[in-house]
Amino acid sequence: MLKALLLENVHPLSVEILTANGVEVITRSGALDENELIEALQGVHMLGIRSKTHVTQKVIESCPDLVAIGAFCIGTNQIDLKAAAHHGVAVFNAPFSNTRSVVELAIGEIISLTRRLTERDKALHDGIWDKTAEGSHEIRGKTLGIIGYGNIGTQLSVLAENLGMSVVFYDTAEKLSLGNAQRVNSMEDLLRVSDIVTIHVDGRPGNAGLFGEAEFAVMKPGAIFLNLSRGFVMDNTALRNAILSGHLSGAAVDVFPVEPKKRGDSFESELRGLPNVILTPHIGGSTLEAQESIGEFVANKMKDYMRTGSTTLSVNLPNLALESTTGVTRVAFLHRNTPGVLAAVNNTLAEFGTNIEGQLLATRGEIGYVVTDTDSSVDIDALKALKSMEQYIRIRVLPPAGVHH
Template sequence: MPATRPAPAPAPRALLLENIHADARTLLSEAGWEVETAPGALDEAELVERLDGVQLLGIRSTTHVTEKVLENAPALRAIGAFCIGTNQIDLFSAAAHGVAVFNAPYSNTRSVVELALAEIIALTRRLTVKDRLMHDGVWDKSATGAHEVRGRRLGIVGYGNIGSQLSVVAEALGMSVFFYDTADRLALGNARRCGSLHEVLEVADVVTLHVDGRSSNSGFFGEQEFARMRPGSIFLNLSRGFVVDHGALRRHVESGHIAGAAVDVFPQEPKSRGEAFESELRGLDNVILTPHVGGSTEEAQEDIGRFVAAKLREYALHGSTTLSVNLPPLATETTPGTVRLAHLHRNVPGVLAAINRILADEGVNIEGQQLATRGDLGYVVTDIAAAASEDVGRRLRELPETVRVRQLGSLG
C-alpha cells in the first residue's frame, strides 16, 4: 500500500478588525495567512473568544487589548495598530507575553493636518452657522463674525509629527504659529516656542490639541484652560477624547467666550459604524463634530494598511522588530539557506552566552547572529544551518530569562 502523506499544516491565522484597508488582507493572504476580518470593534470577552488560535491581530483605535486578553491568547505573536496611537494596547503586558506591537506613526499625518485646517477655516468663517441657516431656508448674507485666517495666531499644543506639519502648512496660509510641547522640539519655519501652555492660550486666536495618549494627559484641558483662552477664540481637539473636559467646553461655547470648536475624538465612542452617538457637545452653534475621522482618508488608510501589515509580515516571517513600539528594535539581515531562531528574553548579563552554549552542546553551528536590547528586554536572532531539534527548543524555553522562543523556518 502507498505510504499515507501527512496532512498539510494549517495556514497561520490573522484577525483584522475595524474596517482595516483591504490591502492589509491582501498582503497577509499572499504571504500565507488565513485572514478573517470584522467591520467593528470587539469588547474584551469577544476578543478573547475570537483570538483562539490567531497569531496576528490588526485593530484601530476602538478595540482594547488588555492584560486579560493577552493572557488568554497564547498563539498571538504580534499586534498591528492600524493608526497612530497605541494607548488602547497594554504594551507592558504585550512585551511580557512576547507579543510585538507595531503602529503607523506617520501614514495619516497629512490627513489629520488637512482636516484641522479645513475646520479652522470653516469655524473662523462661521460656515457651519451659514450652512444650517441655508438648509432652513434663511438667507443671511453678512460678514459679521467671519474672519480670514491670514494674520491670525495659531496655538499648537503638541508639536510632534502632526503638530509640526500643521505648523508649516498654516504658516503658508499666512497664520502666525505658536506652539508648546513638553519635549524639546525644533521650531519649523517662523513658529515660536512658548514656555508654557498658559502662554499659548493667552496669545492664540485658535488653539488645537495634538497630544499623545499617555495616561497623564487625561483631563489635561479643562475649565481653567478654557478660561485662559482669548475671548472669541477657536478650539480644536483631534488628538484623544479623554484629554478634554467636554462639560467645560460646552459652557464656554454657550457663554460666547469660545466662538467655535471642532472635536474629532470622544471619551466614549461607538464600537462600530451606525451605532448611536451621544455627547454633551451636540446641538451647539459653530461646533463641528466628526466621528474620529482625522486619519480616515482613502489615501491614509491605504498607506496604513500596507505599512502595518508589512511590519506584521516581516516580524512573523523574519523576526524584524524595526519600529516596534514595545520590543527591542532589530532590523534583521537574512542569511540565505539558514533557519532562524528568535529569542526574546529578560535583559540580564549572560543570556547570549547561555543561548550559544546550548547551541554548541547540541552541535548547532551559528551562521549569523544579531542582538538588540530595550529596557528590561533583550532580543537575539540566530541563523543556523538546519532546523533545530526539539531538545534545542526545550532547553531555550527552559532558560529562566526566556520570554518567548520562535523558530522561523528557512530563509531565502
C-alpha cells in the same frame, strides 16, 4: 498555517498582502469586546485593529497563539503594551501614514470655524438667507497655538504658515521648530497669545485631563479650540460651558471619551447642538489615501515580523532590522533583559553542536531580543533548554523561507 483576524474595516490591501504571504485572514467589520475578542483569537497568530478594540492584559494572557498586533492607526493606547511585551507579542502601528489627512481636516475646520460656515450652512438648509460678515474673519494674520509638536503638529505648523498664520507651539520634549514657528515655555503662555488652539498630543496616560476649565479660562476671548488627538485629554463639559458663555467663538472635536463601536450606532455628547461647533466621528485619519497607506504599512510590518523576525518600528519590543535568514535556521528569542543572557544562549546552542552564522541583539527596558542564524537545523532539546531559561518569554524558529514554527 498562520491565521490573522482583522477588525474594524481595515483596508482590503492589508488582506491582500497577508494572503499573498500564506496567511489565512478572517475579517470583521466592527470592534469586539474583551470576551468576544478572546473567543475570536483562539488559534489566531496576528490581530489587526483600529482605535475601538481594546486589547487588555486579560486578552493577551488568554490568547497564547497571538504573536503580533497591528494597530491600523497612530495611537496604541487601546493596547496594553507592557503585557504584550512580557508575553512576547509584537505591536506595530502607523505613526506617519495618516498625518496629512489629520492636518488637512484641521486646516479645513480652522477656516470653517473662523468664517462661521457651520452657522451659514445651517441657516440656508433651514431656508434662511443670512448674508453677513458678522463674526467672520480671515485666518491670515491670526496666531495658531499647537499643543504637541510631533508628526502632525509640525506638518500643520508648516501649512498654517503658508496660509499666512503665525505659529507658536508647546511640547514637553525638545523639538526643532520649523519655519518661523516659535516655541513657548508653557501651555499657559501659548493659550494667552493664540487665536486658535489645537491639540495634537499622544495617548499616554499622563495626558489624561490635560485640558479643562482652567485652560479654557486662560484662552483669549473669542478664540477657537480644536481637539483631534484623544478624547480623554479634554473636559467636554468645560468646553460646552466656554462655548455657551461666549468665551470661545467655536470648536471642532473629532475624538471623545467614549465612542460607539461601529458605524450607525447612536452617539451621545454634551457637545451636540452647540453653535459653531463641528463634531466629527473620529475621522481625522479616515481618508481613502490614508487608510490604504496605513493598511499597506502595518500589514507589511506584521508580515516581516512573522517571516524574518524584524521588529523595526515596533512600539513595545526592541527594534531589530532583519532580512531573510542567512543560514538554515533562525532562532528569535525574546527574554527578560538581565546580564548574561546572550552568553547563556550561545553556550546552550554550542552544547548541542549548533554553529552560529550570524547574530543580533537589542534591548528595550526590561525586554531583550536576540536573533541567531545557524548553519543547520536546531536540535529540539536545544530549544527546550532555551525555553527553560529563567529569562525566557518566547522563542520562534524561522527557516529560510520564513515559515512560522
